[in-house]
Amino acid sequence: MSAVGPGRDAAPARATALSRPRAAEAGAVCCLVAAAIHLAVFPDHATEWWAYGAFFAGCAVWQTVLGLLLWSGPRPRWLLLAGLASLLAVLVLYVLSRTNGAPLGPHAHVIEPVGTVDLATARTLVDSMTTEVVVRDDAITRLVPGAPLGYDDAVRLALADRKRAAAEDRVREAQ
Numbered sequence: 784m785s786a787v788g789p790g791r792d793a794a795p796a797r798a799t800a801l802s803r804p805r806a807a808e809a810g811a812v813c814c815l816v817a818a819a820i821h822l823a824v825f826p827d828h829a830t831e832w833w834a835y836g837a838f839f840a841g842c843a844v845w846q847t848v849l850g851l852l853l854w855s856g857p858r859p860r861w862l863l864l865a866g867l868a869s870l871l872a873v874l875v876l877y878v879l880s881r882t883n884g885a886p887l888g889p890h891a892h893v894i895e896p897v898g899t900v901d902l903a904t905a906r907t908l909v910d911s912m913t914t915e916v917v918v919r920d921d922a923i924t925r926l927v928p929g930a931p932l933g934y935d936d937a938v939r940l941a942l943a944d945r946k947r948a949a950a951e952d953r954v955r956e957a958q
Contacts, residue, residue: 814850
């Protein structure tokens, strides 16, 4: 047995690990963190209503599966877009629950306060979309107008839009 043999066997594994883009690794980790957070808050939500618990458990399972798929290598465009759509749906529901309340259940239309865990989860979801789906697959740029934004830029833009809209409302009311 020569010293070259094991080196040849080790080289393909190393090349495979190095060929995975850092963005894929970051996106996978963000999905797994979001999954862990959803799993951690699952029991509290399940005691409020079974469907809340099922939603959080489903989020945790899907985000775990998506994170592992992203980690394991390149994926077809349809899977990346399905992942993006599912992450966006969770974010939209999060925003709705903090502005209008949950759409269903015993706490329907009761606005929930924004907490630190909520923001951490939202941040990991946004980061996973920007690092994996948007960075690796530019198909989203053909579906959604404008350049992709990071979380911080998106929050700044949303706050600026909200401030502008409030100023426009004050001007309208004064007329």
